[in-house]
Amino acid sequence: MPDLLIELFSEEIPARMQARAAQDLKRMVTDGLVEAGLTYASAGAFHTPRRLALSVEGLSEASRDTVEERKGPRTDAPEKALEGFLRSTGLTKDQLEIRDEKKGQAYFARITHEGRPAETIVAEVLTAAIRNFPWPKSMRWGAGDLRWVRPLHSILCILSDEQGARVVPMEVDGIAAGDSTRGHRFMGPDAFSVTSFEDYEAKLKRGCVLLRADERAETIWSEASSQAFAQGLELVEDRGLLDEVAGLVEWPVVLMGEIGADFLDLPPEVLQTSMKEHQKFFSVRDPKSGKITRFVTVANIETRDHGATILAGNGKVLSARLADAKFFWENDLREVREHGLEGMAAGLSNVTFHNRLGSQSDRIARIAALAREIAPQVSADADDAEQAAKVAKADLRSEMVGEFPELQGLMGRYYAQAQGLKPEIAAAAQEHYQPLGPSDAVPAAPVSVAVALADKLDTLAGFWAIDEKPTGSKDPFALRRAALGVIRLVLSNGLRLKLRDLIAAADDRASADDLLSFFHDRLKVHLRAEGIPHDVIDACIAMPGNDDLTLLVARAEALAAFLKTEDGENLTQGFKRANNILTQAETKDGVEYSYGADAKFAESAEEKALFFALDGAQPKIDAAMASEDFGAAMGAMASLRAPIDAFFEAVQVNADNQLLRRNRLNLLSRIRTTCGAVADLTKIEG
Amino acid sequence: MTDAPRSFQEIILRLQSYWASKGCAVLQPYDMEVGAGTFHPATTLRALGSNHWAAAYVQPSRRPTDGRYGENPNRLQHYYQYQVIIKPSPPDLQELYLGSLRAIGIDPTLHDIRFVEDDWESPTLGAWGLGWEVWCDGMEVSQFTYFQQVGGHDCRPVSGELTYGLERLAMYVLGVDHVMEMPFNDPDAPIALKYGDVFRQTEEEYSRHNFDTATTEMLLRHFEDAEAECAKILSAPAEDPRTGKRIVMAHPAYDQAIKASHLFNLLDARGVISVTERQAYIGRVRALAKACADAFVTTEAGGAAA
Numbered sequence: 001m002p003d004l005l006i007e008l009f010s011e012e013i014p015a016r017m018q019a020r021a022a023q024d025l026k027r028m029v030t031d032g033l034v035e036a037g038l039t040y041a042s043a044g045a046f047h048t049p050r051r052l053a054l055s056v057e058g059l060s061e062a063s064r065d066t067v068e069e070r071k072g073p074r075t076d077a078p079e080k081a082l083e084g085f086l087r088s089t090g091l092t093k094d095q096l097e098i099r100d101e102k103k104g105q106a107y108f109a110r111i112t113h114e115g116r117p118a119e120t121i122v123a124e125v126l127t128a129a130i131r132n133f134p135w136p137k138s139m140r141w142g143a144g145d146l147r148w149v150r151p152l153h154s155i156l157c158i159l160s161d162e163q164g165a166r167v168v169p170m171e172v173d174g175i176a177a178g179d180s181t182r183g184h185r186f187m188g189p190d191a192f193s194v195t196s197f198e199d200y201e202a203k204l205k206r207g208c209v210l211l212r213a214d215e216r217a218e219t220i221w222s223e224a225s226s227q228a229f230a231q232g233l234e235l236v237e238d239r240g241l242l243d244e245v246a247g248l249v250e251w252p253v254v255l256m257g258e259i260g261a262d263f264l265d266l267p268p269e270v271l272q273t274s275m276k277e278h279q280k281f282f283s284v285r286d287p288k289s290g291k292i293t294r295f296v297t298v299a300n301i302e303t304r305d306h307g308a309t310i311l312a313g314n315g316k317v318l319s320a321r322l323a324d325a326k327f328f329w330e331n332d333l334r335e336v337r338e339h340g341l342e343g344m345a346a347g348l349s350n351v352t353f354h355n356r357l358g359s360q361s362d363r364i365a366r367i368a369a370l371a372r373e374i375a376p377q378v379s380a381d382a383d384d385a386e387q388a389a390k391v392a393k394a395d396l397r398s399e400m401v402g403e404f405p406e407l408q409g410l411m412g413r414y415y416a417q418a419q420g421l422k423p424e425i426a427a428a429a430q431e432h433y434q435p436l437g438p439s440d441a442v443p444a445a446p447v448s449v450a451v452a453l454a455d456k457l458d459t460l461a462g463f464w465a466i467d468e469k470p471t472g473s474k475d476p477f478a479l480r481r482a483a484l485g486v487i488r489l490v491l492s493n494g495l496r497l498k499l500r501d502l503i504a505a506a507d508d509r510a511s512a513d514d515l516l517s518f519f520h521d522r523l524k525v526h527l528r529a530e531g532i533p534h535d536v537i538d539a540c541i542a543m544p545g546n547d548d549l550t551l552l553v554a555r556a557e558a559l560a561a562f563l564k565t566e567d568g569e570n571l572t573q574g575f576k577r578a579n580n581i582l583t584q585a586e587t588k589d590g591v592e593y594s595y596g597a598d599a600k601f602a603e604s605a606e607e608k609a610l611f612f613a614l615d616g617a618q619p620k621i622d623a624a625m626a627s628e629d630f631g632a633a634m635g636a637m638a639s640l641r642a643p644i645d646a647f648f649e650a651v652q653v654n655a656d657n658q659l660l661r662r663n664r665l666n667l668l669s670r671i672r673t674t675c676g677a678v679a680d681l682t683k684i685e686g
Numbered sequence: 687m688t689d690a691p692r693s694f695q696e697i698i699l700r701l702q703s704y705w706a707s708k709g710c711a712v713l714q715p716y717d718m719e720v721g722a723g724t725f726h727p728a729t730t731l732r733a734l735g736s737n738h739w740a741a742a743y744v745q746p747s748r749r750p751t752d753g754r755y756g757e758n759p760n761r762l763q764h765y766y767q768y769q770v771i772i773k774p775s776p777p778d779l780q781e782l783y784l785g786s787l788r789a790i791g792i793d794p795t796l797h798d799i800r801f802v803e804d805d806w807e808s809p810t811l812g813a814w815g816l817g818w819e820v821w822c823d824g825m826e827v828s829q830f831t832y833f834q835q836v837g838g839h840d841c842r843p844v845s846g847e848l849t850y851g852l853e854r855l856a857m858y859v860l861g862v863d864h865v866m867e868m869p870f871n872d873p874d875a876p877i878a879l880k881y882g883d884v885f886r887q888t889e890e891e892y893s894r895h896n897f898d899t900a901t902t903e904m905l906l907r908h909f910e911d912a913e914a915e916c917a918k919i920l921s922a923p924a925e926d927p928r929t930g931k932r933i934v935m936a937h938p939a940y941d942q943a944i945k946a947s948h949l950f951n952l953l954d955a956r957g958v959i960s961v962t963e964r965q966a967y968i969g970r971v972r973a974l975a976k977a978c979a980d981a982f983v984t985t986e987a988g989g990a991a992a
Binding site for chain 2: 011012014015016049137138139140141142143149150151153186248249279281297299300301303304305309310312313314316317318320323350351352355
């Protein structure tokens with residue numbers, strides 16, 4: 001049982017693509033091997049900035065012989081048919097079998113496909129994998145036609161067993177497979193050949209390449225932590241950055257440097273953002289003061305001066321960056337001291353938000369008016385909400401946000417604090433953008449909630465008014481995210497808002513019905529993720545007050561829970577049966593049976609019992625509905641399940657006696673009305 | 687290992703002789719205002735078609751919005767790029783590039799040189815490529831790109847393009863913190879000049895001009911003129927009535943595209959282009975660049991059979 005080792009050696013692969021690519025290589029190769037009839041014991045994939053590697057252990061030597069049986073023409077078919085069959089199978093007539101069929105006799109061919117050696121299959125499978133590799137972005141280079149993420153330089157492909165290693169003969173676009181590779185670009189540049197995966201990993205290490213990404217990440221993390229710890233400091237955790245940096249180096253060398261004293265008063269987020277975004281540095285914090293005081297950079301090389309040149313260079317680049325940041329920070333603070341955030345926001349009148357929706361200033365004025373209107377409904381002070389909305393986006397004009405757009409909001413908060421605005425107002429500057437995505441935190445502070453809602457509703461109503469709605473995969477203004485933001489703000493704060501009214505207040509040119517149905521679509525997606533099926537939501541959307549999302553979701557949750565019970569499922573069936581019979585009768589008779597059924601015409605015990613049950617349940621349901629306790633209402637409905645089932649079991653609705661029939665149809669109408677109190681059960685599927 | 691260079695111009699000279707020694711034609715800057723070395727027809731147009739090509743040159747580049755009145759240590763509205771383009775990209779282009787760093791005194795075994803993903807795209811040229819920004823000790827010193835498309839045309843063969851931001855690179859090599867303090871010629875020359883002696887005043891003048899005084903109505907008019915002229919040039923019949931030869935005027939048309947692009951940059955610096963209009967302007971320049979590329983590939987230099 002040989003082992004297979006593959007390495008695809010290229011110019012630097014983008015860090016973000018490496019892990020996925022290694023998995024794709026493993027999947028494509030192992031799937032291909034298995035499909036071609038080979039088996040294997042285990043497989044592992046690896047990646048560094050310059051290579052993807054795959055180790056497959058315990059591969060079968062060859063695929064097994066397989067026999068294919070093919071049915072040919074009948075024995076009495078014209079000669080031509082037989083000739084064609086012989087041609088397609090490559091057999092002669094005497095090699096065919098004749099078998100009895102239902103309608104006479106037919107020729108059968110047995111074709112033996114000989115098993116193929118692993119080499120041949122590996123060569124085919126790897127060639128196909130390279131040619132069809134699913135890189136997110138790939139390129140051509142030189143005069144060739146092959147596509148790879150960056151130029152592919154060599155292919156290592158060997159099968160090894162006790163007898164030794166052999167190269168799998170194959171070639172892709174002029175690159176022939178071999179058994180050699182190279183180590184680190186600078187520290188181990190010479191080619192070497194390998195005989196097995198163990199040999200490969202060991203020689204790479206000697207050539208200053210750590211093959212395993214998790215080993216590189218671990219090395220970086222532990223080395224950086226211990227260097228920080230030795231100084232009484234702590235490394236700021238950043239898993240995403242760690243993975244990225246582990247993908248940027250083959251031989252991680254951790255170097256810790258100091259941040260110039262001039263910059264230590266910058267907000268920690270500014271330091272962290274600047275260092276991470278521009279330099280891929282980790283931040284090191286002083287646990288006592290909470291301040292970021294040092295940085296960690298990860299080099300890809302050991303040098304004779306132990307990294308001194310590298311550290312000095314990095315420190316210099318950082319200082320230049322931070323000098324910019326400090327310059328922005330001080331200019332912004334001066335502007336705020338002299339003119340306030342309102343003054344800073346004034347410049348937004350020159351910035352177009354959208355050519356049909358005016359400037360950013362126009363937009364802010366609309367948001368402020370809307371925030372004021374929303375404020376009392378979310379227990380916020382109207383003056384605070386209005387003022388917060390007026391300054392919340394002022395930092396878009398700040399120099400710091402101009403440089404680091406990702407700090408928008410946060411800088412607004414700092415600057416609002418510096419100006420001495422109320423903490424609620426400062427917080428709103430940061431929080432009104434939230435929630436940004438499905439997993440982002442949802443603000444709870446009333447002023448923040450008011451401004452966040454006003455911001456999103458203004459955007460949605462505005463773009464609806466000018467008919468720039470999302471279509472298909474196109475959503476350039478992130479309106480789906482805005483709608484989900486409104487939904488999460490409403491639900492997580494249990495807000496009782498009439499969205500129709502707010503849409504009208506935001507922009508009366510927008511079709512409230514259409515926008516509301518957009519909200520409902522987003523709500524369906526949101527609730528489906530929480531396990532509430534779409535038909536349940538549809539059943540609740542069909543009810544009045546559907547622009548009150550909190551109410552809508554309360555209905556949906558109660559209904560979903562109810563439908564999971566046996567009573568719920570059966571009651572729905574009973575309701576549907578009642579509704580079907582009633583609808584058919586109403587269509588046929590051209591009348592609506594809703595006059596009120598009379599118990600005195602009830603004949604059988606089951607019919608009387610149903611009257612009794614409905615009379616008993618009705619007040620309970622009414623009371624529950626009055627207090628919007630949909631769970632209790634559905635609980636009361638559950639008591640109807642048995643009487644309804646029994647009624648349908650024993651009673652024929654469409655009786656010959658017209659009086660009885662009418663009364664029974666009216667009784668069904670009561671079922672329909674009563675059971676339809678919480679949701680439109682006709683929408684429930686199944 | 688060569689000793690360290692001592693001035694801005696020495697770095698340029700070393701790059702020139704290095705790339706000359708590697709077989710590149712050392713061209714001179716294009717005589718028009720451009721935003722980057724890529725705009726030089728030696729790159730934009732020559733990246734198209736099947737003809738092989740190898741060129742290196744300095745290109746003065748202008749980015750009006752980056753003007754800082756000569757005060758910012760790193761930002762300039764006028765700066766130099768060093769540009770290398772080789773078609774087809776040779777298999778050892780990374781090694782050749784590292785050799786150029788050695789030539790200017792950067793020893794890759796003492797520094798941390800990295801190839802960090804950076805996909806290059808020029809919306810105004812309708813061009814894109816994949817490659818990296820090259821980092822030296824955490825600082826971006828070059829752009830390294832394999833051109834995939836230019837002017838909407840697939841590049842076959844693919845060109846390898848290297849772009850060095852000369853001021854930044856030189857500041858690093860020379861250990862200077864403020865660009866204006868950088869020695870331009872040899873610091874021991876009888877008349878030693880710093881970068882600031884050459885460019886401080888012009889940075890100030892152009893910053894004022896670009897941000898506050900350039901006449902926007904005129905710029906808008908010139909933009910439209912360049913656009914119209916480009917179309918007019920390309921619409922002329924291929925056969926020249928005077929000589930009777932087939933003369934497609936791809937380069938003169940492309941000059942107008944370059945002009946339009948620079949005028950757009952100036953308008954942008956004047957702050958008179960809104961976010962939405964911006965896209966429209968970029969689209970208009972791209973349409974010009976694309977039309978020029980379409981024309982170029984029908985010419986001999988563009989690989990069409992003569």
